[in-house]
Amino acid sequence: MEKQIAVFGLGYVGCVTGACFAELGHRVIGVDKDEFKVASLQQARAPFYEPGLDELVQKNVAAGRLTATTRAGEALESASVAIVCVGTPSERNGNLGLEQLRRVTAEIGAEIAQREQPLIVAVRSTVFPGTCEEVVIPALGNPALVRVVANPEFLREGNAIHDFLKPSLIVVGGEDRSAVHEVADLYAPLEVEPCLVRLRTAEMIKYACNSFHALKISFANEIGTLARELGIPPDEVMETLGRDTTLNISRAYLKPGFAFGGSCLPKDLRALVYRAARMDVSVPLLEAVAKSNDAHLNRAIEQVLDLGAERIGIFGLAFKENTDDLRESPIVRMLEQLIGKGRNLRVFDPHIQLDQIYGSNQRYLLSTIPHIGKLMLPRLEELLEWAEHLVIAQKPTPEYEKRIGRSGIPTTSLYRMEAKTRVGC
DSSP, rough: OOOOOEOOOSHHHHHHHHHHHTTTTOOOEEEOHHHHHHHHHHHOOOOOOTTTTTHHHHHHHHTEEEEEOOHHHHHHHSSSSSEEOOOOOBBSSSSOHHHHHHHHHHHHHTTTTTSSSOOEEEEOOOOOOTIIIIIIIHHOOOOOTEEEEEEEOOOOOOSHHHHHHHSSOOOOOOOOOHHHHHHHTTGGGGGGOOOOEOOOHHHHHHHHHHHHHHHHHHHHHHHHHHHHHOOOOOOHHEEEEHHHHHTSSSSOOOOOOOOOOOSHHOOOOOOOOEHHHHHOOOHHHHHHHHHHHHHHHHHHHHHHTTTTEEEEEEEOOSTTTTTOOOTTOOOHHHHHEEEEEEEEEEEEEETOGGGGGHHHHHHHHHEEEEEEETTSSHHHHHHHHHEEEEEEEOOOOOHHHHHHHTOOEEEEEEESSSOOOOOTT
C-alpha cells in the first residue's frame, strides 16, 4: 500500500533510500538543508554518483513519486512516516557525533508539536544502542502521536541500489509493535521477510554486522599474509575455507555463551600465533582471540563469585556438552579460580565418572584440581539436594533441563548469555 514518506538527509543513504522507496511505489519527499542536493533531485538528477541512482531518480521524479524540499514542515504535512538518514560521523575520541541527529529530530519535534495525525519516525542512521530512547525520543518532545523505530541500513557504496531492492537483511525494531509492522510493510514489494526486534536490538544489530564484516576482512588478511610467507596461495586457502557452509560460513559458533576450550581450538590458535611470531609476521587479530576468550571466562567467574549462595552447584565439567573431554575445559579453569576464592562447590557432569577417565584427560584434571574427587557427585539429584544455587555451564539435555526446572533451585546459565535487567525495559 502506498505511503507518504519524508526522508530527512539526502546524502548517500538518504538519497538511495528515498529513490528506492519511490521505486517501490511510495510517495517520497526528501528534506535537506543543502540546496544543491535538493535542487539536484528537483531537476531529476542524483546529487552524487552511485550506479543506477541517476536513472532511478529520473524515473521516479517523472512519475511524480519523488521530490525534495529544504523545509521540514512541507515534507511532514502529509507524511505518515519520517525516515531519518543524517550522518553520525566519528568524533575525535571515537564516539559518534550526534549533532545532525539532534538537530533534525528537534526540527521534526517542533514541526509536529500541534500535529493531529500520527507519525512514525524511523531512524535509519547508524546509532549506538539506546540513542533512540535517550536522544531521539526526548528531542521529539515525546508527543503522544509519535512512535519511534530503528530501521538500520545495510547498503554498500557501489552496490546500494541492488542492496536495497534485493536485500539480504531487513531489520525493524521498536517497542510499539504496530509501528514496527507499519515500517516493515514499506518493504512488502521486495518479498523479503523483515526481522522484527526490540528497539535497542535493531540498533545493536547494525554494529554487530559492521564489526563482523571488519573482523572477516582482517581475519582474511592475516591468514593471507601468513599463507603468503609460507609460500601458500592465500586465495586457495580462503576460497576452500568458504566452501564449508556448515561450520565456517554459517550460523555455527555465532551463539553468545561460554568461553571456548577443548583439545583443538586453544592449541592450534597458540601454535599459529607462535609460528607467525617466529616468522616476524604480525597477526594482532589472531593474538587477541585467546585474550578475548580469557576475558570472557573471567567475566563468567566474576558472575559466579557475585552469587550470594553459600553452596554452589556446577552442572557440567567437560569443555562442552555431549563429551567427556576435559582438556583445556574453561569450566575446569573456572573451578580452579572459585576454589581458590574459598567457594563451597559440588559438580555433576552426565558424561564423566572419575573412575572411568584416564590418560591425558585424567592428568589434566588431577593436575589442575587434585581433590576433584571430593567435589564430583555421581547423580544430578544429589547436586540438586545439596546446592542453594545452580550454575549451568553446559547445555543440558531436555530431560535434565526439566529435572533442574522442577527442583526450583535458582540457576545461572553460562552456556546461554542472557540480557541483564535494564531499567525501563
